[in-house]
Amino acid sequence: MRSSRLTFVGAAVAALALASVSACSSSGGGSGSDGSSSSDGGSSAEQVEITLLTDDAESTLPQVDAVIAAFEAKYPNITVKATTRPGGSDGDNLVKTKLATGEMEDVFWYNSGSLLAALDPANTLVPLDGTDAIANTNESFFPSVTVDGKIYGAPWGDAMGGGILYNKEVYADLGLEIPKTWDEFAANNEVIKAAGITPVLGSFADTWTTQLFVLGDFCNVAAAEPDWATKYTANQVNYADDPVALRGFEKTAAPYENGWLNSDAGSMTFDQAMAALAAGDAAQYPQLTFPVGSLSAEDGAKIGFFGIPGDDAAKACGTIWMPSGQYIPAASEHIAEAEQFVAFVASPEGVAAMYEAVPPTGPSLVNGVTTPDSAYPVVDDIKAYIDGNNSAALEFLSPIKGPSLEQITTAVEGGQTSAADGAAQYDADVVKQAKQLGLEGW
Amino acid sequence: MSTSSRPSTARSAGPRDTTGSGRPGPARGRASFLRKTTMRTYSYWFYAPAGLVYTVIFVVPTVVSFYFAFTRWTLFESEWIGLDNFKQFFSEQQLRQSLWNTLFYATFTSGMKVVLGMIFAVVLTSALRSRGLLRSLVFFPVLVSVVAVGITWRVLLNPRTGIVNEVLSWFGITGPDWVGNPSTALLSVGIADVWAGVGLATVIYIAGLMSIPREYYEAAEVDGASGWKQFWGITLPLARPATFTVIILSLIGGLRRFDLIWTMTGGGPGFASDTIASVIYKQYQAGFYGLSTAGNVVLFILVAVIILPLNSFLRSKEVDL
Numbered sequence A: 001m002r003s004s005r006l007t008f009v010g011a012a013v014a015a016l017a018l019a020s021v022s023a024c025s026s027s028g029g030g031s032g033s034d035g036s037s038s039s040d041g042g043s044s045a046e047q048v049e050i051t052l053l054t055d056d057a058e059s060t061l062p063q064v065d066a067v068i069a070a071f072e073a074k075y076p077n078i079t080v081k082a083t084t085r086p087g088g089s090d091g092d093n094l095v096k097t098k099l100a101t102g103e104m105e106d107v108f109w110y111n112s113g114s115l116l117a118a119l120d121p122a123n124t125l126v127p128l129d130g131t132d133a134i135a136n137t138n139e140s141f142f143p144s145v146t147v148d149g150k151i152y153g154a155p156w157g158d159a160m161g162g163g164i165l166y167n168k169e170v171y172a173d174l175g176l177e178i179p180k181t182w183d184e185f186a187a188n189n190e191v192i193k194a195a196g197i198t199p200v201l202g203s204f205a206d207t208w209t210t211q212l213f214v215l216g217d218f219c220n221v222a223a224a225e226p227d228w229a230t231k232y233t234a235n236q237v238n239y240a241d242d243p244v245a246l247r248g249f250e251k252t253a254a255p256y257e258n259g260w261l262n263s264d265a266g267s268m269t270f271d272q273a274m275a276a277l278a279a280g281d282a283a284q285y286p287q288l289t290f291p292v293g294s295l296s297a298e299d300g301a302k303i304g305f306f307g308i309p310g311d312d313a314a315k316a317c318g319t320i321w322m323p324s325g326q327y328i329p330a331a332s333e334h335i336a337e338a339e340q341f342v343a344f345v346a347s348p349e350g351v352a353a354m355y356e357a358v359p360p361t362g363p364s365l366v367n368g369v370t371t372p373d374s375a376y377p378v379v380d381d382i383k384a385y386i387d388g389n390n391s392a393a394l395e396f397l398s399p400i401k402g403p404s405l406e407q408i409t410t411a412v413e414g415g416q417t418s419a420a421d422g423a424a425q426y427d428a429d430v431v432k433q434a435k436q437l438g439l440e441g442w
Numbered sequence B: 001m002s003t004s005s006r007p008s009t010a011r012s013a014g015p016r017d018t019t020g021s022g023r024p025g026p027a028r029g030r031a032s033f034l035r036k037t038t039m040r041t042y043s044y045w046f047y048a049p050a051g052l053v054y055t056v057i058f059v060v061p062t063v064v065s066f067y068f069a070f071t072r073w074t075l076f077e078s079e080w081i082g083l084d085n086f087k088q089f090f091s092e093q094q095l096r097q098s099l100w101n102t103l104f105y106a107t108f109t110s111g112m113k114v115v116l117g118m119i120f121a122v123v124l125t126s127a128l129r130s131r132g133l134l135r136s137l138v139f140f141p142v143l144v145s146v147v148a149v150g151i152t153w154r155v156l157l158n159p160r161t162g163i164v165n166e167v168l169s170w171f172g173i174t175g176p177d178w179v180g181n182p183s184t185a186l187l188s189v190g191i192a193d194v195w196a197g198v199g200l201a202t203v204i205y206i207a208g209l210m211s212i213p214r215e216y217y218e219a220a221e222v223d224g225a226s227g228w229k230q231f232w233g234i235t236l237p238l239a240r241p242a243t244f245t246v247i248i249l250s251l252i253g254g255l256r257r258f259d260l261i262w263t264m265t266g267g268g269p270g271f272a273s274d275t276i277a278s279v280i281y282k283q284y285q286a287g288f289y290g291l292s293t294a295g296n297v298v299l300f301i302l303v304a305v306i307i308l309p310l311n312s313f314l315r316s317k318e319v320d321l
Helices: A002-027 A060-074 A088-100 A139-145 A168-173 A182-194 A207-215 A218-224 A228-233 A243-257 A270-279 A290-294 A335-345 A348-357 A378-387 A405-413 A419-437 B008-013 B027-041 B044-068 B084-090 B095-125 B131-143 B146-156 B163-170 B185-210 B214-222 B227-238 B240-255 B259-264 B276-285 B289-316
Strands: A048-055 A078-085 A107-110 A154-156 A160-167 A198-200 A282-288 A303-306 A318-321 A324-327 A390-392 B071-073 B078-080
Touching: A048 A060, A048 A088, A048 A335, A060 A078, A060 A335, A060 A348, A078 A088, A078 A335, A088 A107, A088 A207, A088 B276, A107 A335, A154 A335, A160 A168, A160 A207, A160 A270, A160 A290, A160 A378, A168 A303, A182 A198, A182 A243, A182 A282, A207 A243, A207 A282, A207 A405, A218 A228, A218 A243, A218 A318, A218 A390, A243 A405, A243 A419, A270 A282, A270 A290, A282 A290, A303 A378, A318 A378, A335 A348, A405 A419, B044 B071, B044 B289, B071 B084, B071 B289, B084 B289, B095 B131, B095 B185, B095 B240, B095 B276, B131 B185, B146 B185, B146 B259, B185 B240, B185 B259, B214 B227, B227 B240, B240 B289, B259 B276, B276 B289
Parallel strands: A048 A078, A048 A107, A198 A282, A318 A390
Antiparallel strands: A107 A324, A154 A324, A160 A282, A160 A303, A160 A318, B071 B078
């Protein structure tokens, strides 16, 4: 009797052990390679390897390969090893953790604006003021990478528009015009729907993609109230109580309420949505302009951009995103080489190398760069807004961005939460971020 | 799991059921005597290596986390803010929903594992051709990384291209957008969880069933008991230790399940499949380290409050063979 009991106990223990082993194996896959220091016993002792962390967007990777090849050709003594991270809040988490534990790559590419402010740059990053790294950078980029008076980043990639990407062929076939007001937008959607085409794409599997109706609507908010961002930072205005700002959440809810949304929005991914837009299965996708770069030249030429429509046709505007930044962590052991690489990426030479791989989807903020003929036509749409009515996105004007916005907007866009509730939830979410940053007035 | 620490007198309650099958034999007195001597024979120093590991990777972080739960923490510096983190955590977006989700998820997966695990175990201990192969097949999902399970199931459940809805469409059923629909998202993750975890429950049950002496069945057959009666009167009560182990393990697993939920839905769509573990992770992800530590303390207490009474209740119901 006793022995059979022990058999059972033994089996249970063995089962537990197995369970913990499989648990380990599932959690171990995270961090990529941490650059093995290059001590190849050869005579060229100056050979240095630096590491680079970038996002894993389909349009980013060819640019990374191209710019590294050009850099290594110019500086044969430096090799660059690139690894990727996910986008969205998973990526934010990885970047913060790597910085906190001192394991960040020698150079990393990451958002400028409020997300940079959340990295505590004074303690974690190398300031680049006065270095060659930012010698070619357009001055208009600096405010988005400046924290407490110091510049921490050089640009990579292009300026972006944030609003609606639309399929020009669908628009032409249905005889539609670019909407200048929300009512025109709604009327267009009814025509598109009647033609059996999805008017508005949602891609909730990549939650960050659901924020655009709120974030892209900011130029309309700024047009109505020019110092809204300053007041927002000081906790004097919020989304729920400001009827103009609340419109962003109402616009998020509109596609579901009116039946404009694709039926499989719940599990569609960002990549699938871009493919559906290019194929003409859907007419419009609220998105930034950079993913146009992941399409072929032929497909990319079909895609145009317009800002989130407001209520006044005369004030139709676009919300503009700054390029992302390149940063060097203070814990890097190769700061000099890292600066050389950053300077190269943010130089006309580096930009030209990246344009070879992926034609631009927006204007560059590196001085001396000319937009090549191969550029996607969407660049012209963005330039039209830059020359006309525009505002920088809120995240470049205020350090506050609540971390749960993407889940809240997903719930609003999917019809689970009302626009007013979503706005109130976001206002509460923002309080946490402001407190963590130690801002005054919160 | 539990044999050594309890005084043997406590389990002399014997079987509660009235079937009369499991009368305790006279061997029990000797067994408890043996157990006492073996306990005395071995030195407590044998515990030291495991105890050290346990202290370093469990006790110390747990105690430290109780401190950081009361601070605003940036990993570099921390500021004491009293109970603010707990206030914030309990006012967290849809925390009530995620608490309910956690309980639902744990109960659903645990219940399914008990029922299915028992069925599989009974089938797989019977005289069956290719029994070994079937046992391996049932256990196989346990060996697969949970993240891989999550990604695979997300592909299978895709509303347009997934196999599940494809098969359903053969029968004229239009399947839902499993993980994309708020009302089915958590259930879909639960089904994947049962698929991945039922093998473990089966193994525990098989061990439990094999430890039931054949004599009881033989005696029952002589008395003319049907197969169903044998299951109900012998197998079920005498497999209780296994049942309780499965319940406790899968309930704890379900309460703190995170990896599968995160890979399949990320707590979404929106907040529809958020559990406490995913809410905690989101705080950590956002850099609110103190707040997420406070959430972990809450989860720790919740698990303890549910499991400890349940455990002692189940123990009191155990029968000795």
